[in-house]
Amino acid sequence: MTDIAIVAYAARQQAEVEENELEMIAPLIEQVRSETGLGPDDIDFTCSGSSDFLAGAAFSFVLTLDATRPVPPIVESHVEMDGAWALYEAWVKLQIGEAKTALVYGYGKSSPGSLRDVLATQLDPYTVAPLWPDAFGIAGLQARLMLDAGDVTERDLAEVAARSLADAADNPNAVRAGAHSIDELLAEPYLHDPLRAHDCPARADGGAAVILAADDVARRVCERPAWIRAIDHRMDVHHFGVRDPRRARSAELAAQAVGVTSDKVDVAELDAPFSHQEPLLVRALGLDAANTRINPSGGSLTGHVMMAAGLVRLGEAATRVHRGDADRAVAHATSGPWLQQNLVAVLEGD
Amino acid sequence: MTAPLDPVAPPITLPPSLRDVEPVQRVRTPFRLDYEVSAGRSMAAYLRAMKEKRILGERCPVTGQVFVPPRGVTPTSGLVTTELVELPDRGYVESFCVTRVPIPGRDDLQLPYVSAWIVLDGASVGFLGLVADIPPEEVRLGLRVQAVWRPDDELGETADNIKYWAPTGEPDVEITSYEYVGQPGEAP
Numbered sequence: 001m002t003d004i005a006i007v008a009y010a011a012r013q014q015a016e017v018e019e020n021e022l023e024m025i026a027p028l029i030e031q032v033r034s035e036t037g038l039g040p041d042d043i044d045f046t047c048s049g050s051s052d053f054l055a056g057a058a059f060s061f062v063l064t065l066d067a068t069r070p071v072p073p074i075v076e077s078h079v080e081m082d083g084a085w086a087l088y089e090a091w092v093k094l095q096i097g098e099a100k101t102a103l104v105y106g107y108g109k110s111s112p113g114s115l116r117d118v119l120a121t122q123l124d125p126y127t128v129a130p131l132w133p134d135a136f137g138i139a140g141l142q143a144r145l146m147l148d149a150g151d152v153t154e155r156d157l158a159e160v161a162a163r164s165l166a167d168a169a170d171n172p173n174a175v176r177a178g179a180h181s182i183d184e185l186l187a188e189p190y191l192h193d194p195l196r197a198h199d200c201p202a203r204a205d206g207g208a209a210v211i212l213a214a215d216d217v218a219r220r221v222c223e224r225p226a227w228i229r230a231i232d233h234r235m236d237v238h239h240f241g242v243r244d245p246r247r248a249r250s251a252e253l254a255a256q257a258v259g260v261t262s263d264k265v266d267v268a269e270l271d272a273p274f275s276h277q278e279p280l281l282v283r284a285l286g287l288d289a290a291n292t293r294i295n296p297s298g299g300s301l302t303g304h305v306m307m308a309a310g311l312v313r314l315g316e317a318a319t320r321v322h323r324g325d326a327d328r329a330v331a332h333a334t335s336g337p338w339l340q341q342n343l344v345a346v347l348e349g350d
Numbered sequence: 351m352t353a354p355l356d357p358v359a360p361p362i363t364l365p366p367s368l369r370d371v372e373p374v375q376r377v378r379t380p381f382r383l384d385y386e387v388s389a390g391r392s393m394a395a396y397l398r399a400m401k402e403k404r405i406l407g408e409r410c411p412v413t414g415q416v417f418v419p420p421r422g423v424t425p426t427s428g429l430v431t432t433e434l435v436e437l438p439d440r441g442y443v444e445s446f447c448v449t450r451v452p453i454p455g456r457d458d459l460q461l462p463y464v465s466a467w468i469v470l471d472g473a474s475v476g477f478l479g480l481v482a483d484i485p486p487e488e489v490r491l492g493l494r495v496q497a498v499w500r501p502d503d504e505l506g507e508t509a510d511n512i513k514y515w516a517p518t519g520e521p522d523v524e525i526t527s528y529e530y531v532g533q534p535g536e537a538p
Contacts, residue, residue, distance in 0.1 A: 020390025023422040026430050040428050056385030066421055069428025112385040121383070130379045 004094045005218040005225030006347065008032040008211040009315030009322075013173040013303040016111040017205035021055060025107045026067035028209040032103070036211050036221040040069035043211075044099030046076045047090045049083035049106035050307050053118050068103065075099070082106055083208060083311030084271075084333030084343050090212050091231055100214045107207025108307035115203060115306060122336060124238055136200050138337045140192040142245040143276040147194055151246055154194060157275040158185040161198040161301060164275075168298025173312075175303040176202040201273035201304030208311045210318070226318035226329070226347040230258035233343035236336075243338060248277075251284040251332070251342035258346050261286040266326035267293045269313035271334045273300045281332060285344065292330075296320070310334060314345060321349040392420035395434055397507040403499050407473055409433040415474035419509070439497035439512070441470035442523040448486045464489050468515055483516035492522035 010031035017024050033039060046068050050061045057063075061078045068074055079085045083106015090102035110118075119135035120128075146152050162182055168174035176198070188196045211221075218225040234250035234257075236243055243249075255261075268287055272278035278299070282289050295301075297316040300309045310333020317331035326349070333343040389397060392408060396419045399406045407418035412427040416435055423430055446466035453459065464486050467476040481489050483498070495515035505511050 018388055018391070020388060020393065020422070023390045023392065023430070026423040026428075029428070030430065053383070056383065056387055063421075066423045066425040067428055069425065071426045112387045113383055118383060121381070125379055126377055130377075 002095055002097065002214050003218065003227055004091055004212055004214050005222065005227045006210055006314065006318035007213045007218050007222035007225050008035040009208065009318055010035075011173055011206065011208040011308070011312050011315055013175055013204040013206040013305050013312070015175050015202075015204060017109060020063070021050070021060065021107055021109060021207075022064045022066055024109070024205070025064050025105055025207045025209065028207060029067045029103065029105060032209045032211045036213070038101055038211060038213075038221060040074075043068075043101050043103045044075065045090055045093045045102040046074055047078065047086040047093075047102065047104050048076075049079045049081050049086035049104075049311065050108060051080055053121050054108045054110060054113065054115075054306055056112055064105075064107065081307075081341075082271075082333050082335050083210075083308050084314055084331075085233065085310075085335070087210060087212065087311060087314060088231060088233055088343060091228060094212060094214050100217050102212040103209065104212060104311065105207060105209040106305075106308035106311040108305050109205040110203050110306050111205050119337070128240070134192070135337065136192045136195065139200070139274045139277075140195050142338050143194050143199070143274065145245050146276050146280065149246055152276055152279050154186060155182060156279060157195075157199050158182045160272075160275040160278045161185055161196075164295060164299050164301040165198065167296050168302035171298045171302070173206070173303055174202075174298045175204045177298060177302055195274065195276075198301070199275040201300050201309075202302050204303045204305045206303075206305040207308045208305070208315050210311060210315055222322065224322050224324060224349050226321035226349065229346045229348050231343070231345040232257035233333075233341065235341040236339075238340075240338070243340075245338050246280070248280060248284045248334075248339040248342055251281060251334075251339060251344065252286075254342050254344040255285040258344050260330055260344065260346065263328055265292040265330050266328055267296060267317060267320045268330040268332070269295055269297060269299070269317040270330075270332045271300050271310045271313045273304050273309065273334070275301060277334075277339055280339065284339075284342075285330065285332065287330070293326075310343060314347075317345075317347050321347050324349065390422055392422035392431070392434070396420050397509070399436075400509060400511045401505050401507050403439070403497075403505065403511065405437045405439055405470065405497075406434050407437050407470075409435050416472055417475055418470060418473045418477055435472070437470045437472050439470070439499075440518065441468045441473065441476075441495060441515075442525075443467070443481060443489065443491060443493040443495060443515075444469045444476045444525065445491065446481060446489050448489070462486050466495075466515065468495060479512060480514040481516075482514040490522065492525050494518045494520040494523060 010028040168177035314331040317329040320326040408420035410424040
């Protein structure tokens with residue numbers, strides 16, 4: 001295996017971004033380039049993640065390629081997935097030795113359309129999508145089952161929200177932040193009963209950019225690279241009825257594959273867009289919540305960029321390794337309803 | 351029992367109540383999502399200027415090339431642009447295509463029509479427009495053209511403000527290179 005690390009990370013999350021997608025992502029790409037000193041000629045491979053259904057335009061990702069300096073032409077790929085999966089593709093490219101460096105970015109603007117409706121289009125197109133189910137409502141079904149089974153209480157959910165909001169106060173990219181007592185949050189009205197507003201993701205426009213580098217390049221451009229010791233992604237079945245919504249089996253398998261529990265985890269950045277999904281993921285990944293700092297960035301609950309939230313988790317985890325705050329960090333990304341698809345990575349400092 | 355739709359698929363055993371009913375051969379899934387897309391910083395400036403019959407491009411901070419329409423980032427440097435430049439509504443035809451078949455829903459286009467790649471004076475790249483006021487068979491590479499704008503009371507924040515491009519009568523431009531990386535104002 002080649003040693004591959006996240007060596008730079010930049011992100012932006014804002015309730016509504018006025019610029020177009022290209023103008024939104026270009027400064028982030030500039031930032032990771034200047035942090036590493038790797039110019040466009042030094043980047044062997046570029047991979048991005050975004051969705052035409054958010055942009056409302058076909059092949060919308062092509063617009064943002066201008067920021068990669070595609071003249072002369074570059075080696076490039078795109079996934080209609082969260083940028084975390086673009087990072088996975090780039091990691092494979094580096095593993096097979098076709099590249100030493102990669103630029104990865106993911107972005108999305110939810111503000112132009114109705115995200116809760118857009119997300120219906122990812123469902124079974126024959127029997128489910130035509131009903132246009134509300135995405136937050138679908139998450140509410142999952143929360144209800146977990147509450148009913150005693151997996152969590154509403155107080156647990158409020159605790160997740162309160163901690164996330166408090167942590168988000170230190171995150172300049174957070175869209176929602178602040179100190180709240182549990183009782184205060186529990187007194188809030190339901191938005192999608194049993195979910196309250198703070199149990200749902202704080203929608204944001206924005207994106208993230210990351211540079212991956214192998215071996216000596218990583219050591220040269222980054223003082224403390226966040227080495228990707230293992231990375232895996234799995235997917236649960238499309239059909240809601242076949243799944244147990246109280247579990248994320250694909251997350252469990254991915255976590256086992258990367259050996260999450262083989263050593264102490266200092267920090268875990270989990271992509272849990274809804275508060276009830278955080279305890280579900282902690283359990284699925286086998287994390288020991290007492291000894292692992294969960295979502296110090298405030299998590300997706302306090303700033304959620306569709307198509308970039310997972311890459312943001314990877315970047316946030318890597319940043320803690322870069323700074324020396326963590327020696328071993330776990331990053332998780334998700335996509336689809338009820339945590340359908342899950343990616344788990346273990347990052348380590350030297 | 352009707353014949354299976356797909357001869358390769360194994361037959362499905364239906365419950366008695368569904369036997370001898372008309373099979374569902376297709377489903378209609380009406381699909382509609384509405385968006386309010388923001389053009390972005392540079393494109394918004396471009397569209398606002400269009401309303402005043404002005405054409406804006408942007409200069410690459412590294413190469414000095416002028417791109418039109420402005421995108422906010424130049425593809426040859428990958429850098430964010432900060433300098434918008436005003437371009438004249440004159441240029442030359444770098445390439446063209448004569449279309450003789452109708453486009454559904456575009457009854458306003460009288461056949462045949464000429465779409466052209468037009469390089470404005472001072473621009474490093476061409477952009478798309480219609481060429482008219484000239485028989486299609488006389489349109490040629492290097493033809494000098496000028497914008498014909500819609501009447502002032504019809505102008506909006508849209509690229510559609512230019513009705514078409516008409517010949518100026520100036521001598522043709524001799525095209526020696528189609529490389530888009532030429533410097534602004536440089537003879538092609």
